[in-house]
Amino acid sequence: MMCSYHQEEFEEYAEKAKTLPDNTSNENKLILYALYKQATVGNVNTSRPGILHQRDRAKWDAWKAVEGKPKEEAMSDYITKVKQLQEEAASS
Numbered sequence: 001m002m003c004s005y006h007q008e009e010f011e012e013y014a015e016k017a018k019t020l021p022d023n024t025s026n027e028n029k030l031i032l033y034a035l036y037k038q039a040t041v042g043n044v045n046t047s048r049p050g051i052l053h054q055r056d057r058a059k060w061d062a063w064k065a066v067e068g069k070p071k072e073e074a075m076s077d078y079i080t081k082v083k084q085l086q087e088e089a090a091s092s
Contacts, residue, residue: 010039010075013082020082021089026058032081034062039074043067 017032037044044063049056066074 006072006075009079013079016086017082020085024085024089028081028085030058030062032078032085033059034066035069035074035078035081037063038066038069039071039078042071 014036017036044060044067046060048060048064051057069077
């Protein structure tokens with residue numbers, strides 16, 4: 001059973017992530033994507049996209065890299081990452 005406190009905070013930070021600056025690095029965007037997918041879906045459940053789909057492939061690889069991480073942990077890592085990126089954006 002998922003703890004609702006985490007769920008609410010997670011959803012709040014998922015909204016905040018949409019307001020991160022455009023210059024947020026792809027690496028950071030991929031980390032957020034992967035943690036979001038792991039928190040909401042669980043382990044990667046699709047096959048790896050083909051070579052012609054570089055962007056989708058990068059996203060899939062990032063998600064695959066957090067395979068096995070419990071949803072609760074993925075949520076809390078996601079929240080931490082968004083907070084970190086917000087601070088970086090505020091101080092730049």
